[in-house]
Amino acid sequence: MAKETSPGQVRVEASSGGAAVSAASGFFWKRSLWVTLLRTVVIGGFLLSWEIASGRWIEPFLISSPSRILSSLISSFQSGDLLQHTWVTFQEIAIGFPLGAISGIALGYCFGRSQVLAEIFEPIIIALNGIPRTALAPLFIVWLGIGIWSKVGVVFLLTFFLNFFNTYAGMRQMDEEYIDLARLMGANRWKLTFKVILPAISPYVFIGIRTSIPFSVIGAIVGEFIAATEGIGFFIRLSAGVFRTADVFVGIIVLMLLVIVMDKIADLIERRVLAWQTQTEHVRIQG
Amino acid sequence: MGECADFMEQGFQASEQKSSSREAIENAQAGNQPVIEVENVTKAFHTPDQGMMVALEDITLSIPYGEFVTVVGPSGCGKSTLLKLIAGLTPISGGRILYQGSEVQGLNTKVGYVPQESKLFPWLTLEENVAFGLDPKRYSRQERERQVRYFINLAGLSGFEKYYPAQLSGGMGKRASIIRALAYEPPVILMDEPFGPLDAQTRMILQDELLKIWEQKRQTIIFVTHDLVEAVALADRVVVITHRPGRVKDFIQVPMRRPRNIFEIHRQEGFDEAYGRLWNIFRNELNIGAA
Numbered sequence: 001m002a003k004e005t006s007p008g009q010v011r012v013e014a015s016s017g018g019a020a021v022s023a024a025s026g027f028f029w030k031r032s033l034w035v036t037l038l039r040t041v042v043i044g045g046f047l048l049s050w051e052i053a054s055g056r057w058i059e060p061f062l063i064s065s066p067s068r069i070l071s072s073l074i075s076s077f078q079s080g081d082l083l084q085h086t087w088v089t090f091q092e093i094a095i096g097f098p099l100g101a102i103s104g105i106a107l108g109y110c111f112g113r114s115q116v117l118a119e120i121f122e123p124i125i126i127a128l129n130g131i132p133r134t135a136l137a138p139l140f141i142v143w144l145g146i147g148i149w150s151k152v153g154v155v156f157l158l159t160f161f162l163n164f165f166n167t168y169a170g171m172r173q174m175d176e177e178y179i180d181l182a183r184l185m186g187a188n189r190w191k192l193t194f195k196v197i198l199p200a201i202s203p204y205v206f207i208g209i210r211t212s213i214p215f216s217v218i219g220a221i222v223g224e225f226i227a228a229t230e231g232i233g234f235f236i237r238l239s240a241g242v243f244r245t246a247d248v249f250v251g252i253i254v255l256m257l258l259v260i261v262m263d264k265i266a267d268l269i270e271r272r273v274l275a276w277q278t279q280t281e282h283v284r285i286q287g
Numbered sequence: 288m289g290e291c292a293d294f295m296e297q298g299f300q301a302s303e304q305k306s307s308s309r310e311a312i313e314n315a316q317a318g319n320q321p322v323i324e325v326e327n328v329t330k331a332f333h334t335p336d337q338g339m340m341v342a343l344e345d346i347t348l349s350i351p352y353g354e355f356v357t358v359v360g361p362s363g364c365g366k367s368t369l370l371k372l373i374a375g376l377t378p379i380s381g382g383r384i385l386y387q388g389s390e391v392q393g394l395n396t397k398v399g400y401v402p403q404e405s406k407l408f409p410w411l412t413l414e415e416n417v418a419f420g421l422d423p424k425r426y427s428r429q430e431r432e433r434q435v436r437y438f439i440n441l442a443g444l445s446g447f448e449k450y451y452p453a454q455l456s457g458g459m460g461k462r463a464s465i466i467r468a469l470a471y472e473p474p475v476i477l478m479d480e481p482f483g484p485l486d487a488q489t490r491m492i493l494q495d496e497l498l499k500i501w502e503q504k505r506q507t508i509i510f511v512t513h514d515l516v517e518a519v520a521l522a523d524r525v526v527v528i529t530h531r532p533g534r535v536k537d538f539i540q541v542p543m544r545r546p547r548n549i550f551e552i553h554r555q556e557g558f559d560e561a562y563g564r565l566w567n568i569f570r571n572e573l574n575i576g577a578a
Contacts, residue, residue, distance in 0.1 A: 177402060180374075180400075181406060182419070183394055183396070185399075186422055186471070200408075276451045
């Protein structure tokens with residue numbers, strides 16, 4: 001008898017469990033639909049009131065308008081001008097950001113591994129970090145000229161410190177017992193670094209990378225504001241100088257898109273590398 | 288000497304049943320040489336307020352091949368510190384520790400270590416964790432795979448190979464942590480209250496599994512616990528350590544036969560005798576008079 005009833009019980013549990021899951025997912029689906037809808041309304045309302053206000057209550061040369069910005073965006077891209085400026089800014093970031101991130105992570109790692117190194121250099125690094133780094137941008141122009149390399153320098157500087165501090169924080173938070181265990185299991189230096197320490201601190205490393213993305217763009221733009229002949233920063237400053245406000249917004253939109261794309265790429269990489277973490281959350285949600 | 292003969296007898300019984308423990312027993316026969324010798328070891332810590340605190344004082348222990356030793360004592364008596372010293376994870380303040388007759392300098396990679404919490408590497412899957420200690424120089428690819436599969440099966444974890452530690456239950460994590468230390472076959476395994484935080488049932492099941500695995504492999508195990516029943520149930524010999532500073536109070540030989548039935552350990556011949564002796568020591572320690 002017991003044998004006959006038990007499969008039945010299991011089936012009931014399974015089906016009720018399934019119903020609960022589908023009901024829950026239906027709820028979430030509806031909810032997310034509402035959220036998207038309301039978000040669209042907010043953004044649409046904002047753009048619409050901007051469009052209406054422009055020319056009626058506020059001078060268009062002050063705030064431009066969504067329609068002017070759109071047509072300006074299209075024409076600037078068609079002329080190829082904007083593409084060239086974007087390309088220059090992109091290059092500055094594409095060189096400065098990885099250099100800054102990698103050296104910041106590497107130094108953070110070294111400080112975490114070597115007590116002596118950390119003791120000697122920690123106060124120095126903290127003092128250097130106290131300098132508002134954009135204040136150093138003019139110096140980079142003096143040292144490296146008005147071409148892309150001075151901007152690469154500023155991008156590097158802004159990226160480096162954020163990555164360094166986050167990686168170093170990760171090294172200090174790390175559970176030393178993992179290292180002890182790995183060494184007892186005969187891990188050599190290479191294995192210890194790449195299979196134990198770097199994975200252990202990777203959540204911190206990714207925080208550094210993610211927070212430094214917008215700062216790398218800031219670095220490039222500040223450099224271009226100060227002295228440049230090309231680049232989005234230069235384009236924005238030039239346009240503002242002659243009150244082509246729509247073009248200023250075009251530049252801002254391009255920068256915004258640049259940050260979003262970079263962040264998205266970083267997000268995709270993070271999801272893959274930290275799969276062991278997201279998997280955890282997933283299971284926790286399932287209960 | 289009596290101890291040793293006892294142990295060898297058990298060893299032979301095991302070898303008749305399973306041949307996989309050959310190596311350990313041959314070693315034991317060869318020299319009668321202990322695998323681990325702790326000689327007059329003292330460990331003191333600097334503390335911020337009291338100056339020096341002596342955690343362990345004049346500890347002397349000799350552990351032959353294939354012995355299952357449990358170390359019991361009140362919490363804070365330095366049991367875990369003793370394991371850390373044997374593994375070479377913390378420096379010794381005085382005395383010395385020998386492994387196979389030669390003094391341990393720095394890390395002793397010949398010992399496996401099972402920490403209090405499972406401490407599986409959370410970024411590696413179960414099978415990657417178990418394979419971590421399998422050195423590619425010692426094990427071919429196929430051997431590694433076979434070894435991992437064998438131990439995962441042994442611990443009843445098959446089907447979970449690709450799971451990350453956070454997806455495993457507490458008991459499964461413990462099993463994984465233990466087989467991670469067993470898989471690369473270190474001659475000595477140190478276990479630091481591995482079953483401490485588990486519920487009573489899971490605990491018993493894991494104790495049972497541990498003994499079953501051990502009876503096949505017969506590695507030397509030094510197992511730290513504060514649970515007197517666990518200490519007696521698992522061990523060939525129980526080492527009793529006193530409260531701070533930790534000293535070896537006594538050794539108790541456990542006369543129970545193997546294989547043992549963990550679930551009815553109280554009914555087994557020899558349990559009461561060993562447990563009674565152990566409890567007497569603790570009663571004196573705790574100043575509880577006989578009723």
